[in-house]
Amino acid sequence: MDQSSNIHRLPDPARAARWSLPGLGLFKGLVVTAQNMIQSYYRKERMTTVQYPEQRAPISPNFRNFPFLAYDGVDPVAGLRCTACSICEKECPPQCIYIVLDRDANGKSLKRPRIFDIDVSVCMNCGICSEVCPFDSIYMDGEYELSTDDRFDGLLFGLDRLAKSADYHMKLRPEQATEVAARRKAEEDKKLATQAAKEAKAKAEQAKKQQELPGQHEKGADV
Amino acid sequence: MILLAVSSGAPSLWAPEWLPRLPQRLVEMICQALGAPDWLVAIAGFIAAAATVVGVFLGGFALLSLIERKTLARIQNRIGPNRAGWFGILQPVADGIKMLTKEDIVPAKAEWLLHLAAPILIVVPSILALGVIPYGREWVPVRLELGLLFFFAVGTLTELAVFIAGWASGSKFPMLGAMRAISQMVSYELPLMISALGVIMVTGSLSLPAIVEHQGGFHLGFIPAWNLFSPWGLSAGIIFYIASIAEANRCPFDLPEGESEIVAGHMTEYSGFKYALFFMGEYLGLFAISGLGITLFLGGWQAPLPGLGFVPSWIWFFAKLVVVIMSYLWIRGTFPRVRIDQLMRFAWLCLLPMALLTLPAAGLWTILNRNDHNVLAWLITVPLLLIPWLILTAIYNRRLAPQTRTYTFADS
């Protein structure tokens, strides 16, 4: 019995139609369209279309197209947040991401990608890469004018096209970017604080050790 | 009601009235100056007259294809085509170039001869029908004594052409579209013709110029004596209008080519120039049927108010044509497509009886008016038409009203 109260009921059309003036509904419809037509000439807010190449509708913050890589600061190489951890590469359902870790001459990881390619002809805009990224690096872009006449290289985005500054992210999706920036700042502060605390502790210990065993300075600091 | 025969000005011989016939005169004069024999002069003049009509309506077709898109766009709060030329005025040209440069595809299972014949058979009757309509006092391309019969006779050819188009394509959607189109056209042709019969009864002639001339003058000095402004004429005019929308395959009766259901109906397998011919035939048919409606019920080229006789008569005709065509566009922008059973039921159970009723009404009207019982004519014909109409609508409201919705689970 209670369930029926959940249904939103319209006025009974059968009863409404039975004794109405014949043709009244048609007339009402005609009036509506006539209003549309006449008001479209002087009420600008009615028009939903824009003259596209000259005007552009602002894109919604929720609009999501192909991914981009965020970097801090001004240098897209040094500031890149990506650490080439390859989580997004593994999670990507259509496997459109290709990452090669950058290593120095000794083969030691530099924690940044040497190659980061996204084949946007394969990408399906699912946003999983953005969700799984632990380094706040990959986000969905808002750019949509991507048509090209080169369907191979023109659709394979490398680091040069993918890397976009954090400011761009802030402009594109302020809410998300602010939150991310705040979190990163907090983490940074925390890290700094921990480091400072650690350093202070280490210094204190060192001082203590120096008091006890002056000869073992090198060893204690190394731990 | 006293019919005050206010003459709408003596037949003026000044230039604008003759303007549409100027090409014909010019060609005839040139031919005579060149010393051509009389029969050749006549034929050349006739070709010039035909070319005038065809040219005017092809221009109208191009313009209408643009205006229709702009109007529908405005009704839907869009802007519409505005890129090609000033306010998109060159859009029809762009469309035409696009159509002409497209590949002409004939499906493998099609019968190429019939497939080719169908678009031609669609266009020819429309142009033939345009030839008998009186556009102005002096501008009647072909004066036929049996003009109305000729109009309907060539109009029936469209059905066969639609069938040929659907069958010769050798494909399912065209076939379905053709079956829908034929059943719709056959059903709506009946009320269309019967509602025109009343006009013939009152006028006493099948000649379209005679029908227009019979509607000259004004009631009470200012109400034009058009057939529409009489009880039977209003009834027949409304029926004619609805049936003509269906005959022209326009929304809300555009089932034969309902895009969301059967692609493009009988035109599905056509491309390029042949498709453009279908499109053209449809619009020319629209012009023809609205022109006939204007001739029969809206006084043809007669001026709407006394004292306006100085305006060339064909301008009145085309002004009325613009109004009628715009009303078609308005209706297209407003109403959703009807279902096939609603369409058929409406034609046979509502339009046809009402159209048949206009015949006795028109007969009584003629007889009573001839004997100067004008008030009696109104008193008899208005209830004769109004009461059955009210009964019909009451029945319809009961039978076609949407059912009260019941919920299987929620209501139990």
Next chain:
Amino acid sequence: MTPLALLLTLSSLLFTLGLLAVLTRRNAILILVGIELMLNAANINFIAFWRYGPPDPDLTGPLFVLFSIAIAAAEAAVGLAIILMVFRHTRSTDLNRLDSLHG
């Protein structure tokens, strides 16, 4: 050959063709086609005699053609309705299959 003779020959040939269609076709609708041809041949005769025959001030020829056309329309409508009913029963318009009495 006078126009009248030509027209009568034409209508004879048309009538024969219609008869041939009625006799050789098996599809009931095509038999109806043959019947229409025969009716048309008869109409041509009426018009021919009205036009080229002795004077006919009463317009009997055209009037008869008018009635004939009306009757042809009625006949076609009823004939096709019956054919459709038969088709609904037997799923075929082949008249050779209509030899059983139980529907």
Next chain:
Amino acid sequence: MTPLLILSPLILLAALGAVWLARPVHAALLLALALALTAVFYLTIGADFIGLVQFMVYVGAIAVLIVFSLLITRPGDEAEELARRPRSLVTGLACTLPVLAVLLYSVSRSGTAESGAADSPAFTLEQLGTALFTTHVPAVMAVGVLLTAVMIGAALFARGAHASSVSRYASCVTEATIKPPTLSDP
């Protein structure tokens, strides 16, 4: 005479096609062509009204009806039709050729009796109407009754079929109706 000489071979060819062609739709379309050409012929000799009525009724109504019922019914097997054609043609010609002979013989006797009315005036619509509603009123009424009866008859045919198909559909539906599952308490 000239239009007659041009039109009569065309009419005959179209009629021959209507009789000869194996594909039913082609035959029906050629029938429409033959009837339309006959209408054109009527127009050329001054029987305008008859020509237009012929065009409207035959091409606009009867041909469309025939074509439409060809669409609804299943077309027969063309190969079978062609295979049995020689046999049926022999029988058909054996029956029709005597008829043709008799007809042509009577034409050859009567065709000479022409009254030389080379340009008999075309009738006006008024004459036709007057004749129709004075001397031929009984015939008009009979045709009216006939057409009404035909209309009602065709409607009854259609209605009967509709009712039966609806009842068949309804029986299908009732057989297949799924009872709503009862809502069980959790």
